[in-house]
Amino acid sequence: MALNLDTIRATADRVAASHHLEVVDLEFQGGAKFRTLRVFIEKNAEGRAKLAEKAASEGAEEELTLPQGVPVEMLSGVTHEDCATFAQDFGTVLDVEDLMPGAEYTLEVSSPGLERKLFRPEDYTRFTGSLVKVQTFTPVNNNRHWQGRLTGFAGNVLTLDLSAVKQKGKAKKAVTAPVVEIPLANVEKAQLVAEF
Template sequence: MAVQLDAIRSTAQRVAASHDLDVVDLEFQGGVKFRTLRIYIEKNAVERAKLAEAAATGEVEDLPKGVPAELLSGVTHEDCAKFAQDIGTVLDVEDLIPGAEYTLEVSSPGLERKLSKAEDYTRFLGSLVKLQTFTTVNNNRHWQGRLTKFADGVLTLDLTAVKQKGKAKKAVTEQTVEIALLNVEKANLVAEI
């Protein structure tokens, strides 16, 4: 009873597109009895552009102050509910998750969203990022700073943007650090509110 994540991801993206949404990430966890499928969604690029324009002109009042519109996914509870109902039906009809039971969770990726694709690093240039590397860079694996550049598979962090902690505090002899994307084990945005 193996779960085919690629088929689930493809199906989820197809259903999301019909709601003007994109699938940001997908996780499947658990054993035989307690299985959970988590799908993170956001408005597609066209809808995010509309949200950014509305935020710039002051048409949208309930956006958090000081948060760039690009960091917001624009997803509402209604979007999650509609998508969850549709994807749940399709998953069950196509039997993409074999076995009797699983829990489906649908949400936005949040302000401290995970960064996993090269496109994420390009999209969120200028944002605060926290990351961990597979191998040490300047005797450290944990870094936090402002993403100032991403080119040729290498990202540059401005370390002066935040106060460094732990080993990073001692390791910081320069104001920036360059890290190969292939060396990034995990990374996420850091909310600036």
């Protein structure tokens, strides 16, 4: 039986939903002996909203944001307990349904982290205002690598404010305007950049 990542992803989504979580990403690495399935989870939108409400009700304004101004509702909100519970339940389903056939494997479950990858259009909307790194399939203004503040996402086009960070390398030479627009279809990779 071959490994079917689509079935594994659907199963992970189902188990995550039962715990009020969402699967952000799923990675499989390794060969015959050393196989690793990594699952990155976060609280679902309802869970993140509850975290924000809880922080607001405690009245501690400094707890509503991280030191660098990241709003609490943007965080994954996942605890070690969430990861452990999800891993136990998901691991059981993987084994019972024999979705990971063959030799042993390692299941790793964690939050997506501060420098999480951006995949879906909703991610770009949610993280508007954040610093991002973007790599494109084809060059935009003779450059494939961009870093700036995500100032907007509309019509499947993301807008980066390049003046938010000091540009390096080819990007420095490619900057002719302080703003660049990149179609989502041209985004090969994108991720948040932690601000310290």
